[in-house]
Amino acid sequence: MRLPPVPAYPIATDHVTVEIRADRRRAGGRLLLMDGVEASHVDLVDPTHLEFEYLRHLARLLEAAHPPRRPLDAVQVGGGPCTLARHLTATRPNARMTVIERDAGIVAVAREHLALRESARLRVVVGEGRAVIGALPDASADLVVIDAFDGVVAPHHLLTAEFAGTVRRVLRPGGVHVVNLIDIPPLGLASAAAATLAAAYRNLALVADEAVLAHDSAGNVLLAASDAALPVEALAREAARDPAPWRVRTGRPLERMLAGAPVLEDDVAPEHALAVLAPLWGRRSRRRDGPS
Secondary structure, eight states: OOOOOOOSSOEEOSSOEEEEEEOTTSTTEEEEEETTEEEEEEESSOTTOOOSHHHHHHHHHHHHHSOTTSOEEEEEEOOTTTHHHHHHHHHOTTEEEEEEESOHHHHHHHHHHSOOOOOSSEEEEESOHHHHHHTSOTTOEEEEEEOOOBTTBOOGGGTSHHHHHHHHHHEEEEEEEEEEEEEOTTTHHHHHHHHHHHHHSSEEEEEEOHHHHTTSSOEEEEEEEESSOOOHHHHHHHHHHSSSOOEEEOHHHHHHHHTTOOOOOTTSOOOSHHHHHGGGSSOOOSOOOSOO
Protein backbone atom coordinates (compact mmCIF):
# COMPACT_ATOMS: atom_id res chain seq x y z
CA MET A 1 0.00 0.00 0.00
CA ARG A 2 1.39 3.38 -1.02
CA LEU A 3 0.85 5.77 1.85
CA PRO A 4 -0.03 9.41 1.23
CA PRO A 5 2.75 11.75 2.36
CA VAL A 6 2.37 13.65 5.61
CA PRO A 7 1.49 17.29 4.89
CA ALA A 8 4.30 19.66 5.86
CA TYR A 9 1.83 22.36 6.84
CA PRO A 10 -1.26 22.78 9.03
CA ILE A 11 -4.60 22.69 7.23
CA ALA A 12 -7.46 25.03 8.10
CA THR A 13 -10.89 23.36 7.90
CA ASP A 14 -14.35 24.77 8.54
CA HIS A 15 -13.97 24.67 12.32
CA VAL A 16 -10.38 23.83 13.31
CA THR A 17 -6.77 23.82 12.18
CA VAL A 18 -5.49 20.29 11.59
CA GLU A 19 -1.89 19.13 11.83
CA ILE A 20 -0.88 15.59 10.83
CA ARG A 21 2.21 13.94 12.26
CA ALA A 22 3.77 10.59 11.37
CA ASP A 23 3.93 7.99 14.13
CA ARG A 24 7.58 6.93 14.27
CA ARG A 25 6.68 3.65 15.96
CA ARG A 26 4.23 2.51 13.28
CA ALA A 27 4.80 2.89 9.55
CA GLY A 28 1.16 3.69 8.86
CA GLY A 29 0.45 5.62 12.04
CA ARG A 30 -0.85 9.17 11.78
CA LEU A 31 -1.55 11.48 14.71
CA LEU A 32 -4.03 14.32 14.21
CA LEU A 33 -3.86 17.51 16.20
CA MET A 34 -6.84 19.86 16.07
CA ASP A 35 -6.09 23.38 17.22
CA GLY A 36 -2.92 22.00 18.80
CA VAL A 37 -4.68 19.25 20.79
CA GLU A 38 -4.13 15.55 20.09
CA ALA A 39 -7.53 14.55 18.75
CA SER A 40 -7.20 11.33 16.74
CA HIS A 41 -4.84 8.59 15.65
CA VAL A 42 -5.31 6.27 12.69
CA ASP A 43 -3.15 3.48 11.29
CA LEU A 44 -3.33 3.53 7.50
CA VAL A 45 -1.78 0.07 7.20
CA ASP A 46 -3.56 -1.71 10.04
CA PRO A 47 -7.04 -0.28 10.72
CA THR A 48 -7.55 -2.76 13.56
CA HIS A 49 -4.89 -0.95 15.62
CA LEU A 50 -6.29 1.53 18.12
CA GLU A 51 -3.66 3.75 19.69
CA PHE A 52 -5.82 5.91 21.92
CA GLU A 53 -6.72 4.36 25.25
CA TYR A 54 -10.32 5.55 25.28
CA LEU A 55 -10.90 4.21 21.77
CA ARG A 56 -9.65 0.75 22.72
CA HIS A 57 -12.08 0.73 25.63
CA LEU A 58 -14.87 1.98 23.40
CA ALA A 59 -14.21 -0.86 20.94
CA ARG A 60 -14.13 -3.38 23.82
CA LEU A 61 -17.41 -1.99 25.16
CA LEU A 62 -19.03 -2.42 21.74
CA GLU A 63 -17.67 -5.96 21.46
CA ALA A 64 -19.23 -6.89 24.80
CA ALA A 65 -22.52 -5.13 24.13
CA HIS A 66 -22.93 -6.33 20.55
CA PRO A 67 -21.05 -9.58 19.84
CA PRO A 68 -19.11 -9.63 16.54
CA ARG A 69 -21.04 -12.59 15.11
CA ARG A 70 -24.21 -10.47 14.87
CA PRO A 71 -24.93 -8.02 12.04
CA LEU A 72 -24.34 -4.43 13.09
CA ASP A 73 -25.78 -1.20 11.75
CA ALA A 74 -23.93 1.58 13.56
CA VAL A 75 -24.05 5.36 13.44
CA GLN A 76 -21.31 7.58 14.86
CA VAL A 77 -21.52 11.32 15.42
CA GLY A 78 -18.07 12.91 15.25
CA GLY A 79 -15.87 10.79 13.05
CA GLY A 80 -12.65 12.69 12.39
CA PRO A 81 -10.51 10.32 10.30
CA CYS A 82 -13.04 7.50 10.95
CA THR A 83 -10.71 5.44 13.14
CA LEU A 84 -13.51 3.54 14.89
CA ALA A 85 -15.41 2.99 11.65
CA ARG A 86 -12.31 1.57 9.94
CA HIS A 87 -11.72 -0.70 12.93
CA LEU A 88 -15.29 -2.01 13.04
CA THR A 89 -15.56 -2.66 9.31
CA ALA A 90 -12.14 -4.38 9.33
CA THR A 91 -12.98 -6.65 12.28
CA ARG A 92 -16.68 -7.29 11.63
CA PRO A 93 -17.71 -8.58 8.19
CA ASN A 94 -21.36 -7.97 9.07
CA ALA A 95 -20.89 -4.34 10.16
CA ARG A 96 -22.11 -1.26 8.34
CA MET A 97 -21.05 2.12 9.69
CA THR A 98 -22.37 5.60 8.97
CA VAL A 99 -20.16 8.42 10.26
CA ILE A 100 -21.61 11.90 10.68
CA GLU A 101 -19.04 14.70 10.66
CA ARG A 102 -20.00 18.38 10.71
CA ASP A 103 -16.66 19.61 9.34
CA ALA A 104 -16.43 18.99 5.61
CA GLY A 105 -12.78 20.06 5.73
CA ILE A 106 -11.88 17.25 8.11
CA VAL A 107 -13.54 14.74 5.78
CA ALA A 108 -11.55 16.17 2.88
CA VAL A 109 -8.32 15.86 4.90
CA ALA A 110 -9.15 12.24 5.74
CA ARG A 111 -9.77 11.42 2.10
CA GLU A 112 -6.71 13.18 0.69
CA HIS A 113 -4.10 12.63 3.39
CA LEU A 114 -5.36 9.67 5.47
CA ALA A 115 -6.46 7.19 2.82
CA LEU A 116 -10.12 7.22 3.81
CA ARG A 117 -12.05 5.11 1.33
CA GLU A 118 -15.82 4.98 1.59
CA SER A 119 -17.86 1.94 0.59
CA ALA A 120 -21.22 0.31 1.09
CA ARG A 121 -20.03 -0.61 4.59
CA LEU A 122 -18.43 2.71 5.56
CA ARG A 123 -20.36 5.83 4.65
CA VAL A 124 -19.56 9.43 5.65
CA VAL A 125 -22.26 12.08 5.89
CA VAL A 126 -21.31 15.74 6.27
CA GLY A 127 -23.80 17.46 8.52
CA GLU A 128 -24.74 18.41 12.05
CA GLY A 129 -25.08 15.25 14.09
CA ARG A 130 -28.37 15.94 15.80
CA ALA A 131 -30.09 16.98 12.58
CA VAL A 132 -28.85 13.92 10.67
CA ILE A 133 -29.80 11.54 13.49
CA GLY A 134 -33.21 13.19 13.67
CA ALA A 135 -33.83 12.43 9.99
CA LEU A 136 -33.07 8.69 10.33
CA PRO A 137 -35.96 6.20 10.22
CA ASP A 138 -37.35 4.61 13.35
CA ALA A 139 -35.59 1.42 14.53
CA SER A 140 -32.86 1.70 11.88
CA ALA A 141 -29.68 1.31 13.98
CA ASP A 142 -28.25 -1.18 16.45
CA LEU A 143 -25.75 1.28 17.84
CA VAL A 144 -25.40 5.05 18.06
CA VAL A 145 -22.05 6.45 19.24
CA ILE A 146 -21.60 10.09 20.21
CA ASP A 147 -17.91 11.01 20.05
CA ALA A 148 -17.98 14.69 19.16
CA PHE A 149 -16.30 17.65 20.79
CA ASP A 150 -16.41 21.42 20.75
CA GLY A 151 -12.91 22.12 22.01
CA VAL A 152 -12.62 19.72 24.96
CA VAL A 153 -16.34 19.56 25.74
CA ALA A 154 -18.93 17.19 24.34
CA PRO A 155 -21.57 19.50 22.79
CA HIS A 156 -24.49 20.11 25.13
CA HIS A 157 -27.15 19.54 22.46
CA LEU A 158 -25.83 15.98 21.92
CA LEU A 159 -26.23 15.12 25.62
CA THR A 160 -29.72 16.34 26.46
CA ALA A 161 -32.90 14.45 27.30
CA GLU A 162 -34.49 15.65 24.08
CA PHE A 163 -31.68 14.21 21.98
CA ALA A 164 -31.69 10.96 23.97
CA GLY A 165 -35.34 10.58 22.99
CA THR A 166 -34.38 11.00 19.33
CA VAL A 167 -31.63 8.39 19.57
CA ARG A 168 -33.94 5.97 21.36
CA ARG A 169 -36.43 6.27 18.49
CA VAL A 170 -33.69 5.47 15.96
CA LEU A 171 -32.39 2.44 17.88
CA ARG A 172 -33.79 -1.02 17.31
CA PRO A 173 -35.00 -3.03 20.33
CA GLY A 174 -31.90 -3.88 22.35
CA GLY A 175 -29.86 -1.16 20.67
CA VAL A 176 -27.16 0.71 22.58
CA HIS A 177 -26.62 4.46 22.95
CA VAL A 178 -22.94 5.20 23.70
CA VAL A 179 -21.39 8.53 24.66
CA ASN A 180 -17.71 9.43 25.00
CA LEU A 181 -16.91 12.60 26.90
CA ILE A 182 -14.06 14.21 28.79
CA ASP A 183 -14.57 15.50 32.31
CA ILE A 184 -12.66 16.94 35.24
CA PRO A 185 -13.18 16.40 38.98
CA PRO A 186 -15.78 16.24 40.44
CA LEU A 187 -17.28 14.77 37.22
CA GLY A 188 -20.25 17.11 37.05
CA LEU A 189 -20.65 16.70 33.28
CA ALA A 190 -20.32 12.91 33.37
CA SER A 191 -22.82 12.65 36.23
CA ALA A 192 -25.35 14.89 34.49
CA ALA A 193 -24.96 13.11 31.14
CA ALA A 194 -25.31 9.74 32.88
CA ALA A 195 -28.39 10.92 34.81
CA THR A 196 -29.91 12.03 31.51
CA LEU A 197 -29.39 8.62 29.93
CA ALA A 198 -30.63 6.87 33.09
CA ALA A 199 -33.89 8.80 32.76
CA ALA A 200 -34.26 7.74 29.12
CA TYR A 201 -33.22 4.06 29.24
CA ARG A 202 -33.74 1.12 31.60
CA ASN A 203 -30.07 0.20 31.88
CA LEU A 204 -26.87 2.21 32.14
CA ALA A 205 -23.16 1.53 32.59
CA LEU A 206 -20.27 3.94 33.08
CA VAL A 207 -16.70 2.98 32.14
CA ALA A 208 -13.62 5.01 33.11
CA ASP A 209 -10.14 4.88 34.56
CA GLU A 210 -10.02 4.34 38.31
CA ALA A 211 -8.17 7.65 38.79
CA VAL A 212 -10.96 9.47 36.97
CA LEU A 213 -13.65 7.76 39.06
CA ALA A 214 -11.72 8.65 42.22
CA HIS A 215 -11.61 12.33 41.17
CA ASP A 216 -7.82 12.20 41.04
CA SER A 217 -7.54 12.97 37.34
CA ALA A 218 -9.36 14.38 34.35
CA GLY A 219 -10.05 11.96 31.53
CA ASN A 220 -12.49 10.17 29.26
CA VAL A 221 -15.73 8.67 30.49
CA LEU A 222 -17.77 6.22 28.43
CA LEU A 223 -21.51 5.81 28.96
CA ALA A 224 -23.58 2.95 27.55
CA ALA A 225 -27.38 2.94 27.80
CA SER A 226 -30.00 0.52 26.54
CA ASP A 227 -33.51 -0.71 27.22
CA ALA A 228 -32.07 -4.23 27.09
CA ALA A 229 -29.92 -5.66 29.86
CA LEU A 230 -26.27 -4.74 29.45
CA PRO A 231 -23.70 -7.56 29.78
CA VAL A 232 -22.08 -6.06 32.88
CA GLU A 233 -19.72 -8.97 33.55
CA ALA A 234 -18.51 -8.99 29.95
CA LEU A 235 -18.08 -5.22 30.04
CA ALA A 236 -15.98 -5.47 33.20
CA ARG A 237 -13.93 -8.32 31.77
CA GLU A 238 -13.22 -6.43 28.54
CA ALA A 239 -12.36 -3.21 30.41
CA ALA A 240 -9.87 -5.11 32.58
CA ARG A 241 -8.13 -6.75 29.59
CA ASP A 242 -6.59 -3.56 28.26
CA PRO A 243 -2.97 -2.65 29.12
CA ALA A 244 -4.53 0.39 30.78
CA PRO A 245 -7.45 -1.27 32.60
CA TRP A 246 -10.62 0.70 33.34
CA ARG A 247 -13.50 0.10 35.76
CA VAL A 248 -17.19 -0.41 35.09
CA ARG A 249 -19.69 1.25 37.39
CA THR A 250 -23.34 0.13 37.44
CA GLY A 251 -26.14 -0.49 39.92
CA ARG A 252 -26.02 1.04 43.40
CA PRO A 253 -22.51 2.54 43.06
CA LEU A 254 -23.62 4.33 39.90
CA GLU A 255 -26.89 5.44 41.53
CA ARG A 256 -24.92 6.97 44.40
CA MET A 257 -22.70 8.79 41.92
CA LEU A 258 -25.73 10.22 40.13
CA ALA A 259 -27.64 11.27 43.25
CA GLY A 260 -28.63 14.90 42.81
CA ALA A 261 -27.19 15.17 39.29
CA PRO A 262 -29.44 17.21 36.98
CA VAL A 263 -30.93 15.90 33.77
CA LEU A 264 -29.55 17.95 30.87
CA GLU A 265 -32.13 19.83 28.83
CA ASP A 266 -32.00 21.81 25.62
CA ASP A 267 -33.18 25.07 27.11
CA VAL A 268 -31.23 24.92 30.38
CA ALA A 269 -27.61 26.06 30.28
CA PRO A 270 -25.19 23.53 31.81
CA GLU A 271 -23.54 24.52 35.08
CA HIS A 272 -20.90 21.80 35.46
CA ALA A 273 -17.30 22.87 36.02
CA LEU A 274 -16.12 21.97 32.53
CA ALA A 275 -18.69 24.26 30.92
CA VAL A 276 -17.21 27.14 32.90
CA LEU A 277 -13.54 26.27 32.42
CA ALA A 278 -13.54 24.86 28.87
CA PRO A 279 -12.83 28.19 27.12
CA LEU A 280 -9.46 28.24 28.89
CA TRP A 281 -8.28 25.16 26.95
CA GLY A 282 -7.72 25.63 23.24
CA ARG A 283 -9.89 27.48 20.80
CA ARG A 284 -13.59 26.78 20.85
CA SER A 285 -15.47 27.12 17.60
CA ARG A 286 -17.42 30.31 17.16
CA ARG A 287 -19.94 28.51 15.00
CA ARG A 288 -22.74 26.66 16.75
CA ASP A 289 -24.96 23.99 15.23
CA GLY A 290 -28.15 22.86 16.88
CA PRO A 291 -29.70 23.91 20.17
CA SER A 292 -27.39 24.97 22.95
